[in-house]
Amino acid sequence: MFTGKAKMVAPERDNRGEEQDNATGRGKVKAAESEDIKECPECGSKSLVRDYGKAEIFCGDCGLVIAENMVDLGPEWRAFDSEQMSKRARVGAPMTYRIHDKGLSTLTTWGSQGQGQVKLKKWQQRTHIANTTERSFIFALSEIERMSSALNLPMNIREAASMLYRKAMKLHLIRGRSIEGITSAILYLSCRQYGVPRTLEEVRDVSRVGQKEISRAYRFLLRELDLKVIPASPVDFVPRFCSLLELGSDIQSKAIEIIKKASERELTNGRGPIGIAAASIYIAAILHGEHRTQKDVSVVTGVTEVTIRNRYKELSEQLDIDVLL
DNA sequence: AAGACGAAAGTGGTTGA
């Protein structure tokens, strides 16, 4: 159900394990003084969000935490960084994996011959498993990295995603499932936790599996990890959609204002947040004389023109907004 | 001709027996 809660800006730290808390990008905090920051160093967006309650500033486009008033935990966090992780992994990975594959093939031919080989074979299988999981872990991290950069995600989200994957692996949630599905789901999940949600379609576009599998993996993870993700607010989508439509910050504010009014009047209940965001942006753009067609908005947001129409009809009527051209 | 409109049938996920 979409209950359209207004405020969902910051990551839910409670839901992540302690290890992940280590990875929220504290080492990545870029600027010292917060007030003079005008744009995101990662993606150049000007839609910065200042959350004074949590004393942090982050990018409304990509979610990069630019500054926050928290204690720096020091440089050791880097040891858990994904980049480091794969570098360290080389200790066991590429070398063993080549030797190993050879070893296995020779052994299989022997294995069918006698009992004497059984123990050896078992041992070999065990290391095979160890190496396989390690290998797939490395692959998963590289996939997270690949998709993240395609989606322009900041380091803090990438790290959170890597941590989540590690956690899922410890709990043996990966075995028997496709790595691609799980990693895609984890990315989708991490973006939502950080209040900068990507749509399922956007994740699917950079993933190698279909939408159906991603959402299945997503639901599976939510259940197994007992995570509660607050339903995305339409507001979370506004900065990114607006910048994709090349609409300025005045229109962003207007769209957000419309969304706030709508949710006060409970017009958002049971409706998809993306559709609400799309319609609000559509209306806000017209009100500011910067018309975008329903098609334009539809392409960027991934909701159909029909849905945009329906939402925009409801909103403009119920909120008494005159949308005259 | 492009954009907007809305009816009607189809889809996939959720819910409750």
Place this chain on the structure above:
DNA sequence: TCAACAACTTTCGTCTT
């Protein structure tokens, strides 16, 4: 497990600019 259900999509014919 299955059927009912709501939101959303697809498709398509029509109206408006």
